[in-house]
Amino acid sequence: MPEGHTLHRLARTHHRRFVGTAVAVSSPQGRFATSAEIVDGRVLERAEAHGKHLFHHYGPDLVVHVHLGLYGAFGDVAVPVDPPRGQVRMRIVGATHYADLRGPITCELITDHEVDVVHARLGVDPLRADADPDRAWTRISRSRAPLATLLMDQTVIAGVGNVYRTEMLFRHGLDPLLPGRALARERWDVLWADLVELLRDGVRRGSIETLRKEHDPGLLADAGTRRVYAYRRTGLPCLVCGTPIAHDKHLARNLFWCPTCQPAA
DNA sequence: TGAGTATGTTCAG
DNA sequence: TGAACCTACTCAT
Numbered sequence A: 001m002p003e004g005h006t007l008h009r010l011a012r013t014h015h016r017r018f019v020g021t022a023v024a025v026s027s028p029q030g031r032f033a034t035s036a037e038i039v040d041g042r043v044l045e046r047a048e049a050h051g052k053h054l055f056h057h058y059g060p061d062l063v064v065h066v067h068l069g070l071y072g073a074f075g076d077v078a079v080p081v082d083p084p085r086g087q088v089r090m091r092i093v094g095a096t097h098y099a100d101l102r103g104p105i106t107c108e109l110i111t112d113h114e115v116d117v118v119h120a121r122l123g124v125d126p127l128r129a130d131a132d133p134d135r136a137w138t139r140i141s142r143s144r145a146p147l148a149t150l151l152m153d154q155t156v157i158a159g160v161g162n163v164y165r166t167e168m169l170f171r172h173g174l175d176p177l178l179p180g181r182a183l184a185r186e187r188w189d190v191l192w193a194d195l196v197e198l199l200r201d202g203v204r205r206g207s208i209e210t211l212r213k214e215h216d217p218g219l220l221a222d223a224g225t226r227r228v229y230a231y232r233r234t235g236l237p238c239l240v241c242g243t244p245i246a247h248d249k250h251l252a253r254n255l256f257w258c259p260t261c262q263p264a265a
Numbered sequence B: 001t002g003a004g005t006a007t008g009t010t011c012a013g
Numbered sequence C: 001t002g003a004a005c006c007t008a009c010t011c012a013t
Helices: A004-018 A033-039 A112-121 A133-141 A147-152 A162-171 A185-205
Strands: A024-026 A046-050 A053-057 A063-067 A090-093 A097-102 A106-110 A246-250 A253-257
Touching (some): A004 A046, A024 A033, A033 A106, A063 A112, A133 A185, A162 A185, A162 A253
Antiparallel strands (some): A046 A053, A090 A097
């Protein structure tokens, strides 16, 4: 379930598992084989995430750049290693654990400059210490585009995907089609603070759970395993007001909202 | 066995 | 705007 929290959690895990020791890197599937040979046996110096991008720094101009796309995933298993199952693009083996990477949209060896280019293209990441919310506000407050578009625009805010977008808009009672420039500054400040908190919580849990405490108890019976308000709950009663959750396509992505809790202005 | 689905991104038309 | 792509899993036939 790769949104920003997933990548930051991976960076943290990989730091713990692999940083500071020599790792064995391979590509059982073959598509990353040439690059894997170059970093194989080197010491991983740093693991870092920006939005949905993950970087493994092995030294000057030796950075593995990973983007999971829609269904990429990393494993985290204790040694000894098993034979690879399925399509394993990259395998990293450390002293105690190994990680298999499957189905990424990107897995490539790049230079420090190319890393800079990726960083420069991305917007502020609420999970990074250097995040400056004013940069995102500048874009949003000047834009005619709807909030549904802006929140998922990786050049505005890096790391928010469809689940966080859906749930943020719900939690703040915002119409997904409200233009960015119609959002009051005070509401943005609250939204940003909540986003930081929600993403941090996602990193801790390893999953996205967005229900406020007061809505949690009834959830067990009602919302199934997914602890969210609107995402993929089309037609089910809103956990707050009972109105059926609405669904539409917005820029080729699924959009879910409660017409009562998130009324059009 | 095959269809359908997915939290993402890029490219062609 | 739609298709393509990377993969695994669920459900129907």
